[in-house]
Amino acid sequence: MAGSKQISRRKFLIGITSAVSGVGATALVTPFLLSMSPSARALAAGAPVEVNLSKIAEGQLLTTVWRGKPVWIVHRTDSMLEALAGNDSSLRDPASTVTEQQPSYAQNPYRSREPKYAVLIGICTHLGCSPSYRPELAPADLGTDWKGGWYCPCHGSRFDLAGRVYKNVPAATNLVVPPYYFINEITLLIGEDSAA
Numbered sequence: 001m002a003g004s005k006q007i008s009r010r011k012f013l014i015g016i017t018s019a020v021s022g023v024g025a026t027a028l029v030t031p032f033l034l035s036m037s038p039s040a041r042a043l044a045a046g047a048p049v050e051v052n053l054s055k056i057a058e059g060q061l062l063t064t065v066w067r068g069k070p071v072w073i074v075h076r077t078d079s080m081l082e083a084l085a086g087n088d089s090s091l092r093d094p095a096s097t098v099t100e101q102q103p104s105y106a107q108n109p110y111r112s113r114e115p116k117y118a119v120l121i122g123i124c125t126h127l128g129c130s131p132s133y134r135p136e137l138a139p140a141d142l143g144t145d146w147k148g149g150w151y152c153p154c155h156g157s158r159f160d161l162a163g164r165v166y167k168n169v170p171a172a173t174n175l176v177v178p179p180y181y182f183i184n185e186i187t188l189l190i191g192e193d194s195a196a
Contacts, residue, residue: 048191070122102177129154
């Protein structure tokens with residue numbers, strides 16, 4: 001009988017020791033595993049951004065931030081859209097053939113899902129400056145052939161109202177079009193290509 005009590009006591013002590021060790025190991029591993037998952041701030045920084053388009057008047061530029069980058073949304077007027085067609089001979093890549101610069105649905109003359117809205121990352125593709133929105137026609141400092149677009153003050157790169165780069169400027173490629181889609185007529189979601 002004394003031998004069976006010792007065996008029961010030994011099993012009990014081994015069981016308790018194993019349980020305490022398991023709890024201790026879990027307590028040590030949990031913070032390590034939690035540190036590997038992104039923080040709420042990091043998740044928010046990469047999260048899609050919803051934009052209310054009813055706030056943007058025709059011809060107006062709205063800037064929002066997605067993944068720490070400025071994103072421009074321009075509500076283009078009919079005259080702005082008409083001016084785009086006449087730019088092709090002055091542009092380096094009028095057909096947007098560099099496919100990494102836009103999703104396939106934006107590989108068109110307007111570089112957008114919906115012609116009246118341009119959605120572009122507001123960073124010059126030369127050295128990362130932020131170009132200025134210049135929608136006016138033929139200003140004195142940009143010349144008589146200027147039909148509106150963006151001008152980068154850092155090194156003189158020029159982009160039309162579809163974000164396509166002009167020839168003979170430092171920037172080699174068009175402005176980048178982020179992934180986006182229209183949730184409804186007045187709501188745009190930047191950061192995803194379509195509803196899941």
